[in-house]
Amino acid sequence: xxxxxxxxxxxxxxxxxxxxxxxxxxxxxxxxxxxxxxxxxxxxxxxxxxxxxxxxxxxxxxxxxxxxxxxxxxxxxxxxxxxxxxxxxxx
Numbered sequence: 871x872x873x874x875x876x877x878x879x880x881x882x883x884x885x886x887x888x889x890x891x892x893x894x895x896x897x898x899x900x901x902x903x904x905x906x907x908x909x910x911x912x913x914x915x916x917x918x919x920x921x922x923x924x925x926x927x928x929x930x931x932x933x934x935x936x937x938x939x940x941x942x943x944x945x946x947x948x949x950x951x952x953x954x955x956x957x958x959x960x961x
Contacts, residue, residue: 887906893899915921 883906887902891902893902910924912923912925915923919927
């Protein structure tokens, strides 16, 4: 047992979603797993978080609503020039 939290999450995902669904295609699997993840993060209270949802806790910590928001400004801004520093390889 490496990490109790991960082991618990994997068991819950397997019991509540993977063992209950017969997937017929990759798009269907993605859709079902996305719906399960949204329910798990936004609608289901967790006792380890004081009976709040992970989205509620994340919104309180970051000061912004939602879950998994992209940082602003971007972590890796786009450079003004290409990777060749303006040097042209072909004329």
